[in-house]
Structures are given as structure tokens and as C-alpha cells.
Amino acid sequence: KRMPAGEITVMVVTVAVVVATHNLAIGVVVGSLTAMMIFARRVAHLANVTACVDPDGRQVVYAVTGELFFASSNDLVYQFNYGEDPDDVVIDLTDAHIWDASSVAALDAVEAKYAARGKTVTIATPYLWLRYLM
Numbered sequence: 001k002r003m004p005a006g007e008i009t010v011m012v013v014t015v016a017v018v019v020a021t022h023n024l025a026i027g028v029v030v031g032s033l034t035a036m037m038i039f040a041r042r043v044a045h046l047a048n049v050t051a052c053v054d055p056d057g058r059q060v061v062y063a064v065t066g067e068l069f070f071a072s073s074n075d076l077v078y079q080f081n082y083g084e085d086p087d088d089v090v091i092d093l094t095d096a097h098i099w100d101a102s103s104v105a106a107l108d109a110v111e112a113k114y115a116a117r118g119k120t121v122t123i124a125t126p127y128l129w130l131r132y133l134m
Contacts, residue, residue, distance in 0.1 A: 006038040040071045047072040047096065049079040059088040069099035073106035082113050089114055093125040 014031030018024055047066035054060065062080065066072070080089075091107065098104065111121045 006035075006042065009038065010035045040069075043067055043071070047076060049076065051081070053086070058086055059090065060085050061090040061092055063092045063095065065095040067097050067099060068093075068103035068106075070102040073103045076103070076106045077109050077113075080110055080113075082117060082119075085114070085119065087119050088122075089119055090122045090124055093123060 010031050013034045014027045017030045018027030021027065047064065047068055050063050050065075052061045052063065060081075064076070068076065091110070093107075107123060111123070114121045
């Protein structure tokens, strides 16, 4: 009664595969894959985007915090207000952790959506190598 449902699912799937295949290695691999999928679902929504509009209304700064990887990067694209934002947009990634290239691709998509509307995007990040990928 005290174990999380995800851990119970991993154990049941692992045991079921071992019993069905009579092979512990296959059961461990399938159990590990199941655990990875459950973990990805659990942390997919840990990325937050908060907007702070300049008092004069000329610039908006989006502070992105949390974990950015393949599961959370899909939601990232939809958390910006492309039509109503001013012409100068800053995306601050100082408190975000970028785990894979899909996050970089999502940020590129955000930048492209703003560019299609004639707006300038500046991505502020402590990671110098990421600036060269954009």
C-alpha cells in the first residue's frame, strides 16, 4: 500500500516478462524500459515558463525553469504568447537544465515562430556552447 503505482507497474511487468519468456535478461531490459517511460512521464511537466513584461511594454522576459528534455520540450513550445508579446523577447534559461537536442530544437521552433511575426528573440543562457547552436 505504500509503494508508488509506477514502481508496482515496473515490478509486475518485469516478473510477467520473466515468467513468460523464462529469461531474466529480457525481463530486466523490459522492466528498465518501463521504468524509463514512467520516469519520463513523471518529470515531463517539471518545466515552468513565467513571463515578466517590462513596465514600458517594450520587452518581455520569459524565465524557463526546470528540466528540458524530449518529454518536456513539446510543452515548451506552447507556453509562449506569440501574438501578443512585444517585438523584443528574451528567453532566460539560467535556471533550466537542458538534457538533449530536442530541447534545442524546441527553442529553435519558438524562435522561428517569433521570427515569422517579425519579433526578435534573445536566448539568455549560462551555457556558452548552446549560444553557438542557435
